[in-house]
Amino acid sequence: MSQRRLIYLDNNSTTPCDPRVVDAMVPYFYDKFGNAASRSHHFGWEAEDAVDYSREQIAKLLNVEDKEVIFTSGATESNNLAIKGVFEMYAKKGNHIITAETEHKAVLDTCKHLEKAGAEVTYLKVQEDGLVNLADLEAAIKPSTILVSLMWANNETGVIQPMADIAKICEKHGILFHSDATQAVGKIPTHPRETGVHLMSFTAHKMYGPKGVGALYVSRKNPRVKVTAQMDGGGHERGMRSGTLNVPGIVGFGKAAELARLEMHQDAERLGKLRDRLQASLCQLEETKVNGNENSRMPHVSNISFKHVEGEGLMMTFNQNIAVSSGSACTSASLEPSYVLVSMGLGDDLAHSSIRFSLGRFTTDEEVDMAVKLVTDGVNHMRELSPIWEMYKDGVDLTKIEWAAH
Amino acid sequence: MAYSDKVLDHFKNPRNVGSLDKEAKNVGTGLVGAPECGDVMRLQIEVDEATGVISDAKFKTFGCGSAIASSSLATEWLKGKTLTEAAGIDNMDIVEELALPPVKIHCSVLAEDAIKAAINDYRTKNGLPELADATAASANA
Numbered sequence A: 001m002s003q004r005r006l007i008y009l010d011n012n013s014t015t016p017c018d019p020r021v022v023d024a025m026v027p028y029f030y031d032k033f034g035n036a037a038s039r040s041h042h043f044g045w046e047a048e049d050a051v052d053y054s055r056e057q058i059a060k061l062l063n064v065e066d067k068e069v070i071f072t073s074g075a076t077e078s079n080n081l082a083i084k085g086v087f088e089m090y091a092k093k094g095n096h097i098i099t100a101e102t103e104h105k106a107v108l109d110t111c112k113h114l115e116k117a118g119a120e121v122t123y124l125k126v127q128e129d130g131l132v133n134l135a136d137l138e139a140a141i142k143p144s145t146i147l148v149s150l151m152w153a154n155n156e157t158g159v160i161q162p163m164a165d166i167a168k169i170c171e172k173h174g175i176l177f178h179s180d181a182t183q184a185v186g187k188i189p190t191h192p193r194e195t196g197v198h199l200m201s202f203t204a205h206k207m208y209g210p211k212g213v214g215a216l217y218v219s220r221k222n223p224r225v226k227v228t229a230q231m232d233g234g235g236h237e238r239g240m241r242s243g244t245l246n247v248p249g250i251v252g253f254g255k256a257a258e259l260a261r262l263e264m265h266q267d268a269e270r271l272g273k274l275r276d277r278l279q280a281s282l283c284q285l286e287e288t289k290v291n292g293n294e295n296s297r298m299p300h301v302s303n304i305s306f307k308h309v310e311g312e313g314l315m316m317t318f319n320q321n322i323a324v325s326s327g328s329a330c331t332s333a334s335l336e337p338s339y340v341l342v343s344m345g346l347g348d349d350l351a352h353s354s355i356r357f358s359l360g361r362f363t364t365d366e367e368v369d370m371a372v373k374l375v376t377d378g379v380n381h382m383r384e385l386s387p388i389w390e391m392y393k394d395g396v397d398l399t400k401i402e403w404a405a406h
Numbered sequence B: 001m002a003y004s005d006k007v008l009d010h011f012k013n014p015r016n017v018g019s020l021d022k023e024a025k026n027v028g029t030g031l032v033g034a035p036e037c038g039d040v041m042r043l044q045i046e047v048d049e050a051t052g053v054i055s056d057a058k059f060k061t062f063g064c065g066s067a068i069a070s071s072s073l074a075t076e077w078l079k080g081k082t083l084t085e086a087a088g089i090d091n092m093d094i095v096e097e098l099a100l101p102p103v104k105i106h107c108s109v110l111a112e113d114a115i116k117a118a119i120n121d122y123r124t125k126n127g128l129p130e131l132a133d134a135t136a137a138s139a140n141a
Helices: A019-028 A042-062 A075-089 A105-116 A134-140 A163-173 A247-282 A311-318 A339-343 A348-352 A365-385 A387-393 B005-012 B065-078 B083-087 B091-098 B102-125
Strands: A069-072 A096-100 A120-124 A145-149 A176-180 A199-203 A214-218 A288-290 A301-306 A354-358 B027-034 B039-048 B053-062
Touching (some): A069 A075, A075 A145, A120 A134, A145 A163, A311 B065, A348 A354, B039 B102
Parallel strands (some): A145 A176
Antiparallel strands (some): A069 A214
16 A cells, blocks of 8 residues: 655745755765865865856856856845845945835845844835735835845745836836845746846745755846855855855755756646646635735745635644645744735735645646645535634624624 | 644544524623634533533634634533533643643633633623623624
8 A cells, every 4th residue: 555645735835856956966965075165176176066067057047147146055045145235235325125014034034133233124015916016116215225125926925026117116216126036936937137136035945956055146247236245254155155165955956947947837837727726626615715916926826715714723624634834823933824914905814714835846636636625625624613604604794793802 | 833632632523513592591602712813712501590500512613723622622621510610710721631832822711711701691691790800702793
């Protein structure tokens, strides 16, 4: 009897490594273990060649120059380096940064940190569909604005921001544009130079590569962008990020980038259809709501609220079989529901009722069909237990009840 | 975060799910929490008017596994207790029985509130003064 496999629909959290990525990495733990900065012997040259090749693969994926790719430990570090690095490097030009409420914590908390160091930060609200309002963005710009940081695609909803339009506004005002493209790179075309993005953060483990390695794209010409290093030491990565390079990780990252360039389109097409099927089937349940703009969204993501059912409880009905994420924060120490969904104007009740499904390269049709069945059963079970579902069915207007806050 | 076996058991096999006639004079209903907070509990007791003993208890809960388990456990404990005994159930008893972690203690507080609210609803219906410091949503909407 074959062992039952857990169905993994949480690819926005992390993806499994592609076996071809692991195969490429293995020699760099054993035979080819050299330090890429050792310029005086074969081991070093071998490691340096491997890093160069990976950098080239990543540059090809982004359609940029090799030297514009700076390796880091991951997207969190890239976001820190981009935002803090620009803030320090361009301090003479101004101290104002514009970002949005729906950004990842790695951007938001970096901005909060900089506020203590004298930065002024505008956190834009987003529209109900998750998109930034371009008029709001332009209105927020002032003479002291040095940086706009807006994500390419949102981790919770998959909503893709109008990158080219944002870039045009930044260009018009002569402001640098950084994007956290962690969820987009390797899944949809992300070409910062053509788009007008000057700095772009991304990571290997969201695109079937290993954890612990990421990169920051830094434009070298028109404009030539410089960031102040946040890690001092041997002056690696053109002085922007010291530290011995994670050669096996970088090799895996390069392989993942190569595979993404070659297979992204077929993956996206297949997953788009599969996601649509998942979403359409689940939305046959009563009182469901898809969160985020469906016309500007990553092909493998769907965020759905199942009204009158609490997300964590719902997940408990099927988490022996399916792995997903919930916008309900009951799972974490904070009791606040997803700030991304709340910023989109979703009530806290609907935010608590949301589940994020994110498919990946290794998701099969059978898994999606099984997930639909298990989630449907779970929602029905939880609604039988739910007093507010009963009240809704009895025609009680839930907004008229004076709930006791606790 | 891993749930205790007892929470999982109550979650998978919840006891006493359902409704009692909330208009009945011998039924007390407590509705506590709020959808915005991610927890709503409705707990109902049916009281034997001759003896003052709780003869039946039902619940429905919108919430996480710990909230469901806390209310399911509460209904088990309530049956056969007098109203006075029931009013003495402390949230920490529930925390201990279900081995709730600190982030889930609010679920047990909610269950204690629901018990007190149900008792108060019964008392009000029967012309008795409410117990002190119990809070609940208006269950009569």
